[in-house]
Amino acid sequence: MKKFLIVGALIMSSISYAQGFKAGLNVGIPTGDVSDFYNLQVGADVAYMFEVADKFTVGPMLGYMNFFPEESDFMDNGQFLPVAASGRYGLSESFFLGADLGYGVGLTDGLDGGFYYRPQVGYDFGLIGLIASYSGVSVDGGSWSSVNLGIEFGL
Incomplete structure (x- = not known):
């Protein structure tokens, strides 16, 4: 019985600890120079947000971006692992701006990293949110960017 209570307490404490955890999926249309060669971008990200002021949260974010080429026989996918700081400001009870x-x-292989940026606007339905964003990675000689629409889950 003691083991059951200890396991239950651990589960409840981890649920309360994970209230600021966010996980999202998005799909996008490549823009700029990469749109000549790539026709689809798919991404995923996770973040843990801390409330630092009323309506304002910040936290670490880790993501994955994959650009799919128009002709896969000749080109590899363009893939990035964004490591970033995330910030959100609530405009109302449901609308927010973020970056x-x-x-x-x-x-x-052969694809260097670079500065990652992603301004966003979203609507929070509670446990699920919709996000429109523009994401990009500035690399030597250009930028890998896309216009995205995504869904986010708050856990």
Whole structure:
């Protein structure tokens, strides 16, 4: 019985600890120079947000971006691992503005990383939110960018 109570207490404390945890998925249309060669971007990210002021949260974010080429026989996917700081400001009870700033690590051979940015606007339904964003990684000679629409889950 003691083990059951200890396990139950651990589960409850981890649920209360994870109230600021966010996980999201998005799909986008590549823009700029990469739109000539890539036609789809898919991404995922996780963040843990801390409330630092009324309606304002910040926290670390880790993501994954994959750009799919138009002709996969000739080109590899463009892949990045964004590591960033995330910030959100609530405009109302449901609408918010946000931004992620950090570094996008290039995962594809021959693809260097660079400055990662992602301004966003969203609507929070509670446990689920919709987010429209523009994301990009500035690299030597250009930028890997896309216009995105995503869904986010608050756990």
